[in-house]
Amino acid sequence: MYRLLKEAGAPFRSPLDVNLTDLKSSVEAINFNTRILDRIDFQIEKMSSPFVFYDHESGIKIDFTHFSTVSSFDDVVPTYITEIREIFKTLKRIEKGDIVNHTEKRAVDHYNLRMSESPVIDFTHFSTVSSFDDVVPTYITEIREIFKTLKRIEKGDIVNHTEKRAVDHYNLRMSESPVVGKSLAETLKQWEDVKKLCDSIRAGELKPACGEKYSDIIFNGIGGSYLGPLMLIISAYTDQFCSVCQPKLHFISNSDPESFSKILGRVNLPTSIMVTISKSGSTAETRGNMEAFNSILEKNSLPKGEHNIAITTKLSMLDKYAAEHKFIGVFNMHNETGGRTSVGSPVGMVPCAFAGLDFSAFVKGQSHMDSLTRREDALSNPALLMAVAIHHSTITVGHKNMIVLAYCDALREFAHYLQQLWMESLGKKHDTAGRVHPEGQSVFGGVGTSEQHAFMQQVQQGIHDCFIQLISFRRRETDFPITSSGSMGRQLLSFVKGTEDALVKNKVPFFDISLLSPSLFSIGMLVALQERVVSFLAVMKRLNAYDQPGVQDGKLSAKAMDKLSLETEAAMAEGKVSFEKKSAEEVAVILKFDEVNLFFLEAILMDMCENIKLEGSYGKLKGAEMKFEFIDGQFFFTMSW
Numbered sequence: 188m189y190r191l192l193k194e195a196g197a198p199f200r201s202p203l204d205v206n207l208t209d210l211k212s213s214v215e216a217i218n219f220n221t222r223i224l225d226r227i228d229f230q231i232e233k234m235s236s237p238f239v240f241y242d243h244e245s246g247i248k249i250d251f252t253h254f255s256t257v258s259s260f261d262d263v264v265p266t267y268i269t270e271i272r273e274i275f276k277t278l279k280r281i282e283k284g285d286i287v288n289h290t291e292k293r294a295v296d297h298y299n300l301r302m303s304e305s306p307v308i309d310f311t312h313f314s315t316v317s318s319f320d321d322v323v324p325t326y327i328t329e330i331r332e333i334f335k336t337l338k339r340i341e342k343g344d345i346v347n348h349t350e351k352r353a354v355d356h357y358n359l360r361m362s363e364s365p366v367v368g369k370s371l372a373e374t375l376k377q378w379e380d381v382k383k384l385c386d387s388i389r390a391g392e393l394k395p396a397c398g399e400k401y402s403d404i405i406f407n408g409i410g411g412s413y414l415g416p417l418m419l420i421i422s423a424y425t426d427q428f429c430s431v432c433q434p435k436l437h438f439i440s441n442s443d444p445e446s447f448s449k450i451l452g453r454v455n456l457p458t459s460i461m462v463t464i465s466k467s468g469s470t471a472e473t474r475g476n477m478e479a480f481n482s483i484l485e486k487n488s489l490p491k492g493e494h495n496i497a498i499t500t501k502l503s504m505l506d507k508y509a510a511e512h513k514f515i516g517v518f519n520m521h522n523e524t525g526g527r528t529s530v531g532s533p534v535g536m537v538p539c540a541f542a543g544l545d546f547s548a549f550v551k552g553q554s555h556m557d558s559l560t561r562r563e564d565a566l567s568n569p570a571l572l573m574a575v576a577i578h579h580s581t582i583t584v585g586h587k588n589m590i591v592l593a594y595c596d597a598l599r600e601f602a603h604y605l606q607q608l609w610m611e612s613l614g615k616k617h618d619t620a621g622r623v624h625p626e627g628q629s630v631f632g633g634v635g636t637s638e639q640h641a642f643m644q645q646v647q648q649g650i651h652d653c654f655i656q657l658i659s660f661r662r663r664e665t666d667f668p669i670t671s672s673g674s675m676g677r678q679l680l681s682f683v684k685g686t687e688d689a690l691v692k693n694k695v696p697f698f699d700i701s702l703l704s705p706s707l708f709s710i711g712m713l714v715a716l717q718e719r720v721v722s723f724l725a726v727m728k729r730l731n732a733y734d735q736p737g738v739q740d741g742k743l744s745a746k747a748m749d750k751l752s753l754e755t756e757a758a759m760a761e762g763k764v765s766f767e768k769k770s771a772e773e774v775a776v777i778l779k780f781d782e783v784n785l786f787f788l789e790a791i792l793m794d795m796c797e798n799i800k801l802e803g804s805y806g807k808l809k810g811a812e813m814k815f816e817f818i819d820g821q822f823f824f825t826m827s828w
């Protein structure tokens with residue numbers, strides 16, 4: 188700073204010859220950047236006000252001005268010099284791992300956990316940012332806005348203006364939350380309730396009418412009501428979860444009769460529970476799966492209540508249905524918890540409880556990361572550095588794609604999880620002022636080294652349209668000797684570093700996030716870090732990160748198709764309509780449809796030709812036959828009874 192000031196003509200002879208107040212006016216006079224002005228303000232505050240502690244790195248300020256029993260620290264501190272010496276000796280012993288809890292003969296490791304479990308993020312090879320010292324100040328206005336927005340979000344202000352809602356996922360894991368009823372303590376209380384029910388099911392204390400222990404849990408949800416739970420369970424058990432967990436766990440997400448039928452083939456229906464997860468309680472795919480499951484229960488004379496649990500918002504369609512049918516468990520989430528950020532709510536709790544996982548470690552990890560990403564000093568805030576690096580990269584080079592490569596099977600679902608978090612949040616047509624300004628970040632990825640043998644060829648040598656987020660863990664729990672690398676774990680490390688080295692040579696920018704181990708605490712930190720980066724990027728790009736109007740477009744069109752499909756079936760069944768070699772347009776006339784979407788109608792007619800005989804598909808058209816012909820580039824349909 189001294190050098191820059193000298194170059195800019197400030198009248199100082201040496202770095203020591205600087206009076207802070209003079210320095211400030213000189214800086215103002217030469218119109219230097221505002222970040223330096225802020226720093227000087229802090230220094231002046233620190234020097235002129237001896238009762239205020241301010242740590243520039245973390246932004247912590249403690250004001251002792253009105254602690255009247257201490258008139259001056261200068262007088263009081265020396266009277267405790269012996270004790271202070273002892274404090275520092277003990278601090279060193281604690282952090283070295285010495286036994287300091289003598290009654291229980293234990294070391295005390297919470298400081299060590301926090302120190303070593305925090306991620307290390309290495310931006311050395313993020314080549315689009317040559318130096319944060321240069322780049323950060325260019326975004327000072329955006330950074331100010333970021334912290335204003337962060338405070339507004341955490342205070343519970345309405346920040347999702349299109350949906351007129353607050354956004355509460357940060358409050359759910361905040362020790363001291365300003366929003367009543369939403370805090371880490373409240374979340375842990377709800378976790379205890381969830382565990383009580385799930386543990387009694389797992390232990391066989393709560394049984395269905397047949398008297399046997401529940402054997403199978405089917406999680407039914409989509410988007411954020413599926414990706415988070417699956418990601419957590421995979422992080423603990425990889426894809427072996429189905430055979431490892433008791434009761435057995437299954438996931439159904441899509442509307443896919445084939446996979447639904449496979450799940451039904453694997454479970455023992457009289458001892459199964461479907462856990463339906465839906466914030467809105469009305470998502471079509473999820474509702475369809477629950478309806479299909481319940482009609483099979485009914486066919487088998489099994490009561491719905493004993494075989495269903497719901498996670499949803501109060502008074503949603505699902506909440507009312509669950510009350511009506513006396514589901515064995517209903518856990519409510521808040522309206523302000525967005526689907527893609529709901530993993531820290533009952534959406535993540537219930538799957539963790541059934542999988543025997545400690546959800547509290549996950550939210551504590553989130554909470555810890557939130558405190559790091561609240562730091563107002565850019566250089567010590569990991570989310571802010573990531574957001575600046577990514578924003579700068581998209582602006583200067585135009586990188587629109589982010590590849591997430593996690594070197595650990597535990598994170599097999601992580602890229603998929605991030606895809607929703609990032610793309611549903613940042614892929615927007617309008618900015619917050621309502622102007623058309625399409626934005627977005629395409630996210631894809633998977634696990635290294637597997638992807639090394641899949642998409643990495645293009646990344647290394649093909650078009651340069653992406654940057655990479657690499658995630659790896661420093662400590663392993665087990666290992667196996669192999670000759671080429673010494674051990675399997677060492678081979679993985681060689682591949683992480685080998686890939687990074689090749690990326691440097693091929694000039695592909697990346698940053699590397701490394702954590703101690705894939706514990707739930709670490710996964711909580713990772714999730715919270717990405718949530719914050721997304722929040723920050725949304726401010727920088729002036730987007731509402733919390734709505735998803737584009738998804739609504741597809742949902743509404745599918746509803747219109749549903750309506751036409753039902754009307755077509757009903758019209759054909761009424762009077763047993765027959766026709767021969769008719770185009771979709773002609774069929775519309777036969778069925779007396781005035782205005783019709785022919786693109787939809789042709790797809791429906793084609794589907795009838797292929798599936799009309801299938802039990803369960805077109806109930807009203809039982810006994811009808813249908814076929815199609817393709818003549819001169821057009822489809823013609825024939826129907827007979």
Ligand SMILES: O=P(O)(O)OC[C@H]1O[C@](O)(CO)[C@@H](O)[C@@H]1O
Nearest residue numbers: 410411412465466467470526738
């Ligand atoms: O939990 P719900 O309400 O069923 O919604 C499922 C998913 O659908 C969306 O609303 C849109 O895809 C997501 O945001 C959400 O996670």
